[in-house]
Amino acid sequence: MNHSRVWREVWLVLAVLVAGTALIAATGADLTVASHFYRSGGWPTGEQFPWKLLYRLDRYPALAVAIFGLFAACYSYYRPDWRVWRRQGAFLVLLLALGPGLLVNATFKDHWGRPRPRELVQFGGTKAFMQPWQPRINGDGRSFPCGHGSAAFYLAAPYFIYRRRKPRVAQRWLFGGMTFGLLMSYARLAQGGHFLSDILWAWGIVWLSALALAAFLLPDQESETNSCCALQQ
Numbered sequence: 001m002n003h004s005r006v007w008r009e010v011w012l013v014l015a016v017l018v019a020g021t022a023l024i025a026a027t028g029a030d031l032t033v034a035s036h037f038y039r040s041g042g043w044p045t046g047e048q049f050p051w052k053l054l055y056r057l058d059r060y061p062a063l064a065v066a067i068f069g070l071f072a073a074c075y076s077y078y079r080p081d082w083r084v085w086r087r088q089g090a091f092l093v094l095l096l097a098l099g100p101g102l103l104v105n106a107t108f109k110d111h112w113g114r115p116r117p118r119e120l121v122q123f124g125g126t127k128a129f130m131q132p133w134q135p136r137i138n139g140d141g142r143s144f145p146c147g148h149g150s151a152a153f154y155l156a157a158p159y160f161i162y163r164r165r166k167p168r169v170a171q172r173w174l175f176g177g178m179t180f181g182l183l184m185s186y187a188r189l190a191q192g193g194h195f196l197s198d199i200l201w202a203w204g205i206v207w208l209s210a211l212a213l214a215a216f217l218l219p220d221q222e223s224e225t226n227s228c229c230a231l232q233q
Contacts, residue, residue, distance in 0.1 A: 046191030099209035115141035118192030153181035
């Protein structure tokens with residue numbers, strides 16, 4: 001396991017988060033983007049297809065991937081040729097539990113207190129705008145970060161499993177997961193549920209969680225031979 005490479009990636013993600021947050025704050029992009037979707041006292045774009053459908057999909061695609069990981073990890077004790085999935089399956093399960101679950105939803109969303117766009121006085125609500133680094137009253141707002149977005153970005157998780165050994169497979173999962181994450185994020189922006197900076201940090205928390213878990217569960221030298229399952233197609 002190359003610890004220096006892991007730390008380079010961690011610092012790069014942190015730099016993107018800090019620089020992106022500063023840029024959004026300096027340009028007022030959070031309110032500008034939200035105001036683009038606020039029309040005639042509502043958020044009509046977010047109620048249209050496919051954005052409403054994406055909202056209703058919620059975390060089900062992420063749960064499907066995690067359930068596969070749990071199945072693969074358990075099945076590996078029955079089928080020796082699936083042994084490699086003991087760690088990889090655990091990675092998929094733990095990443096969903098740690099990133100979108102514990103950190104995004106249970107820790108920040110439930111306690112940070114940032115009001116959603118649709119709760120602000122600028123958009124017909126009663127609350128004042130808060131920057132992402134300004135925690136408010138515990139439980140007074142659930143905007144930071146984006147829960148739907150974090151679960152959607154999680155779908156890029158297999159990228160970390162394949163990126164060292166099967167780059168093309170990894171790139172497909174990365175492209176698919178990031179695309180789904182961006183589409184879901186657009187839906188939440190259009191519905192007045194989240195700010196642009198909420199989206200940025202949803203991605204960042206999931207990515208940092210994946211880097212940390214991969215460093216422990218997916219060391220580079222681990223063999224991936226004899227793995228036969230749908231995720232490799």
